[in-house]
Amino acid sequence: xxxxxxxxxxxxxxxxxxxxxxxxxxxxxxxxxxxxxxxxxxxxxxxxxxxxxxxxxxxxxxxxxxxxxxxxxxxxxxxxxxxxxxxxxxxxxxxxxxxxxxxxxxxxxxxxxx
Amino acid sequence: xxxxxxxxxxxxxxxxxxxxxxxxxxxxxxxxxxxxxxxxxxxxxxxxxxxxxxxxxxxxxxxxxxxxxxxxxxxxxxxxxxxxxxxxxxxxxxxxxxxxxxxxxxxxxx
Numbered sequence: 590x591x592x593x594x595x596x597x598x599x600x601x602x603x604x605x606x607x608x609x610x611x612x613x614x615x616x617x618x619x620x621x622x623x624x625x626x627x628x629x630x631x632x633x634x635x636x637x638x639x640x641x642x643x644x645x646x647x648x649x650x651x652x653x654x655x656x657x658x659x660x661x662x663x664x665x666x667x668x669x670x671x672x673x674x675x676x677x678x679x680x681x682x683x684x685x686x687x688x689x690x691x692x693x694x695x696x697x698x699x700x701x702x703x
Numbered sequence: 704x705x706x707x708x709x710x711x712x713x714x715x716x717x718x719x720x721x722x723x724x725x726x727x728x729x730x731x732x733x734x735x736x737x738x739x740x741x742x743x744x745x746x747x748x749x750x751x752x753x754x755x756x757x758x759x760x761x762x763x764x765x766x767x768x769x770x771x772x773x774x775x776x777x778x779x780x781x782x783x784x785x786x787x788x789x790x791x792x793x794x795x796x797x798x799x800x801x802x803x804x805x806x807x808x809x810x811x812x813x
Contacts, residue, residue: 622800631791631803631804631806632791632793632801633803634796634801647800648800679746691748691751692737692748694746694747695745696745697745
């Protein structure tokens with residue numbers, strides 16, 4: 590099993606460019622999440638999808654959009670990248686939403702916006 | 704506002720030492736506390752704790768939760784250089800997400 594996969598692994602964007610980060614899981618999980626990790630800030634939730642067809646904002650959603658394409662895939666889009674979006678982005682999935690299920694993380698995408 | 708505070712933020716020990724990492728939390732409707740290990744890539748799951756006083760163990764790692772005092776500790780005995788990592792504590796939030804602390808960076812010297 591691949592678990593949670595993310596593409597790309599690295600990306601450099603210029604301010605104002607757009608891009609989509611892809612995430613897929615093969616564990617038949619219902620819930621998927623996007624986090625960003627910045628030095629000294631820990632992991633913060635951007636958006637999540639409790640189940641196929643639903644998405645909700647997390648702690649830091651501004652500047653991002655998401656699409657839950659199907660049960661396996663959850664993408665994160667930056668419409669107009671800004672230097673403040675330089676970060677490491679992690680996708681995660683869990684069997685269900687709620688607080689009794691551990692989340693499994695993908696390998697991350699390191700994004701630099703210049 | 705839900706929050707998770709870990710201490711210390713960083714720690715340097717020598718191989719063979721025993722370390723204790725701390726995690727305190729304030730969260731509405733607590734249901735679970737999780738520990739993750741992060742080495743230069745994705746966090747990997749270690750433990751999930753839901754009940755007070757029940758120790759979870761995996762090899763040299765163990766963890767326990769005190770729901771009355773709102774904290775958890777992660778113990779690592781006989782540390783090895785391979786234990787060097789950032790250890791993250793997280794608590795289930797009201798949105799179904801995990802609320803993470805800032806982590807404790809553990810460095811184990813040979």
